[in-house]
Amino acid sequence: MYDYYLGGCHNFAADRAAAEQVLEIFPDTGVAAQTNRAFLRRAVRYAAERGVRQFLDIGAGLPTQGNVHEVVRPIAPGARVVYVDNDDVAVAYARRLLPLDGRTVVAHGDLRRPDELLADPAVRANIDFTEPVAVLLVAVLHFLPDDDEPYAAVARLRDATAPGSLLVLSHLTLDGAPPVPTQQGREVYRRSSAPIVPRTHAATARFFDGYELVEPGLAWLADWRPDGEPHAAVSHGYGGVGVRR
Template sequence: MSPDPASAGGPPVPSGLSSAAAQAEAQAEAQGRPNVARMYDYFLGGCHNFAPDRAAADRVLEILPETRVAAQANRHFLHRAVRHAAQRGIRQFLDIGAGLPTQGNVHEIVRAVDPGARVVYVDNDEVAVAYAGELLTETDGVVVVRGDLRRPDELLAHPAVRATLDLTAPVAVLLAAVLHFVPDTDDPYGAVAGLRDACAPGSHLVLSHLTVDDVPPDMVQQGEAIYRSSSAPLVPRTHADTLRFFTGYDLVEPGLVWLADWRPDHGAHPVVSHSYGAVGIRR
């Protein structure tokens, strides 16, 4: 459950090592470099992060001190968009790259509207998946699976996904702060189109995406350099490029806007986001 779309497959087992030893070695290696999911957790004030994550995140904060506020703005947007979908009758949610478990998780929000709503959390980070799985083992209709955004057919074919979601009925696909970690060479537009085509008409797409439209170029370059040493590169996109992800969808008013401008409620929420957000309904 992270904004990290890296491969869902585990690392190969080195010759001469047991599976358990190889897994421990791979986990130690993963903990030795910054992970974008754990950096995001740190920005949100969470505790599921390691020293390399905090060091890289602090470097980002030196460049863009408002990054913590921007992370909160993304979380508040997700809450509003998910609640909107639930109030429109959506009862199935597929949260891809959801981040480490925190307060106000998707299933908590939608089940305040309908206690029978079903939620699938998908992530590639095995630590996040294991932790979330432990927390949710007693929650019926809520499952956590390890999957890869870039392979939508494989993700949707996962037995737990198939057992929980009925793709012949509308589903809300959530892609909050994840696509800006997928470079164009991995065809993120094709991946989103694959998810769209697999879902029934009336399905929702909830998407937020980092942009460079309001950030000085030198700051963008510095931030990208930090993320190149992490688990995923940073790929901010323009408003026009982000809008392309909604091909085949009708946008809910007010369209693709700054996160704080998407159907703000009466609470006091962060206004700095450096991200666009929107909700689309599949035609």
Template structure:
């Protein structure tokens, strides 16, 4: 099922594929338009297991958030590049395992923000704002961030499937370091990132070409380059691994619990 109407009060170029709406389509969501679905289908013709990988990434997010809430005791979550609201999002996870936790969702796309505000209206201790991970000072100074997030206490910064849309020239490592420096020791970074490690070069280039026509180019990175985002953090075991291999839970059907992964994920605690 797909939506052909943007939220009231938003302006969106619906003729151009949008990476957040393409991801929503991979996850089986309904907040996408015909150009998003057409581009996503091109990707699926190259990498047919992309929807499974997208679900594996979402499962990684849930396990990481649950770990930080229940095992580490963090009660503040800043989800940057949150995209379109999907079932099992951060505020739903912490509501179950750590009631009273505060969640701030951030995205640069106005339609994603508008949808999130509609769907999360009235949700306690939760807010949504438009900001850009490439401008961390502006993000950290936003009144809505500071209304719910107290940076004198540990906070978890979530950067899940977002930094592979930031070019090297825009120095995403500096942005992550700025967010790290705002937090106190014991704060956390949850990060997942697309890679082409091990992917055949021809289909990999074809997949990237689809995203060149979308709202953001695709910038897959190697394990070594992704590891640099965790400078200043101590990685939680098992470290930076394939999404499905980060503390996998037993699969109900007895199959390997990890699932299909197209990238690496990890959780770090600030020193």
């Protein structure tokens, strides 16, 4: 659905049908998805310019527009990027479509099982956790209900990384959203494989425990370090980057 919102071609009929239902309720969802992707590009660029040379993109989904390695390569050609997803189809597609250059790797893993994810051979072979790494959790945590212990999972990832590592995070919110269409939108996702769990600003900020937020902190996605690149300033989520203490 995310790829469809972005205007990509790597999606399926069921994705398109569900996405169209959401667009009928929230017509600006496609623009909001593009705003989230623009945040990803800016945050990844920030990490690369800061000197980070390892990127662990968890919940990467189907390869879509403006992938992490495409943003990183012009700044740091030797940087390593590991894409992780728990969906077999997404992993298979990614392995077919992404470059086989020895620096871009796809692994099967689940954020809900961080120890298994961290122990995956592909992850261990390409990420040196004694050096700074950027952990990307972009538009993924709002698919994990509290029963899945998402805060503990993020804390486990934090503890596995070296000081100076980064957490790049974006999260859907309903702060300020009207209640009736919000319920209709949630119903669409409830019928999918990944029911959606929006969180408030305070609840999202908890994921950054143990990190020092870089300016401007946890902000609306369109407001996080805008770089003059033209994009519509429509946000339905918060985004931020934290530095591991």
